[in-house]
Amino acid sequence: MNYRDFGATGEKISALGFGCMRFPEYKKGEESFVDREKTDEMIAYAYENGVNYFDTAPGYCNRNSEAALGHAVKGFRDKILISTKCPLGDDTDADGYRKKLEMSLSRIDTDYIDFYHFWGIGKGDFDNIILKNGLLEAAAKAKEEGLIRHISFSFHDDPSAIKYIIDTAEERGVRMESMLCQYNLLDRSNEEMLKYAHEKGLGTIAMGPVGGGRLAAPTDLYTKLTGKPTIATYELAFKFCLGNPNLNCALSGMENLDMIKKNIAVASDKTAFSASEWEQLGAAMEEVKKFSELYCTGCKYCQPCPVEINIPRIFEMWTYYNVYGLKDHAKHMMAKYIEKGGKTFADCKQCGLCEKKCPQHLKIRENLEKVCKTLGE
Ligand code: SF4
Numbered sequence: 001m002n003y004r005d006f007g008a009t010g011e012k013i014s015a016l017g018f019g020c021m022r023f024p025e026y027k028k029g030e031e032s033f034v035d036r037e038k039t040d041e042m043i044a045y046a047y048e049n050g051v052n053y054f055d056t057a058p059g060y061c062n063r064n065s066e067a068a069l070g071h072a073v074k075g076f077r078d079k080i081l082i083s084t085k086c087p088l089g090d091d092t093d094a095d096g097y098r099k100k101l102e103m104s105l106s107r108i109d110t111d112y113i114d115f116y117h118f119w120g121i122g123k124g125d126f127d128n129i130i131l132k133n134g135l136l137e138a139a140a141k142a143k144e145e146g147l148i149r150h151i152s153f154s155f156h157d158d159p160s161a162i163k164y165i166i167d168t169a170e171e172r173g174v175r176m177e178s179m180l181c182q183y184n185l186l187d188r189s190n191e192e193m194l195k196y197a198h199e200k201g202l203g204t205i206a207m208g209p210v211g212g213g214r215l216a217a218p219t220d221l222y223t224k225l226t227g228k229p230t231i232a233t234y235e236l237a238f239k240f241c242l243g244n245p246n247l248n249c250a251l252s253g254m255e256n257l258d259m260i261k262k263n264i265a266v267a268s269d270k271t272a273f274s275a276s277e278w279e280q281l282g283a284a285m286e287e288v289k290k291f292s293e294l295y296c297t298g299c300k301y302c303q304p305c306p307v308e309i310n311i312p313r314i315f316e317m318w319t320y321y322n323v324y325g326l327k328d329h330a331k332h333m334m335a336k337y338i339e340k341g342g343k344t345f346a347d348c349k350q351c352g353l354c355e356k357k358c359p360q361h362l363k364i365r366e367n368l369e370k371v372c373k374t375l376g377e
């Protein structure tokens, strides 16, 4: 496993982080549970093979992820870094922050959280909740008491807000110590801000290093981009992330042992991308930039659609078609989808609800029309 200095936190972090949002689950009646046996095995394997950063959140895996992680790391809690997150509602005040932290501590069954994040914030949340309700001070107090070791944030907003958040917190006397944001070969919008954060001494982590699963598909993308013999696409995606000298760790939501083994192999590869290869690859990627016009993260915020059009599924087919050049495969996916009764642009009522909810501000209807027509609606 490769390790990096995690910003100025004094921690060494493994190049691969374990995202705990896809633990294996099973159902009993209507309720979902994490399969503890499989999860214990997965976490133990990751730990034994060098992964030392585990990222959970109260809402993951039907609210069972924190407890499952806590259970799985019992024998080596003090050897790893646990990250979890504080969900912010408009009414979250210092007491609320504290209660949420205490609940996470209790679910994980630990005395401290290594990295406690303000969860999924943007400028609006920062101004209207964190600053207004004194949550920076609440975080500083919790840190002083040893309940959290580092103050962090995860981010979903216009990249410029990252600088604002880091600088404003610092002006208020609280140093943000690490940051988790979207970054991958297909979405490099936070790249400049990663550099800024890194220069300010924050530890930096990428979520979605394999583009929400898009880059997990087999393709000759690497050859197309570099002219070199092909490698697996997930490998390309990881190497691209980890080649960025301003990024410390790539977080992957791993769901089975096979995936863990593959990711560990890439993150342990001593011949990881050099900074110059990373630059070269990034430049080559510009050639396929047209894809970014339709960068759907698969977040599903646009769902449900009143006529049940599975928008992320259809946009995923477009990725196969347009980015990977797997045209027949994409058309086959569409045919299967329609065969199973899947709704398409032809059913769209033009209500516009989906576009109001899309964090990527995609012109969903326009793109749906293009994709459905191209793939044979
Ligand atoms: S605009 Fe069309 S696709 Fe979007 S939510 Fe409405 S019906 Fe669904």
Ligand code: SF4
Pocket: 295, 296, 297, 298, 299, 300, 301, 302, 303, 311, 312, 315, 357, 358, 359, 360, 361, 362, 364
């Ligand atoms: S909300 Fe936007 S980014 Fe998320 S799945 Fe729907 S279309 Fe894709």
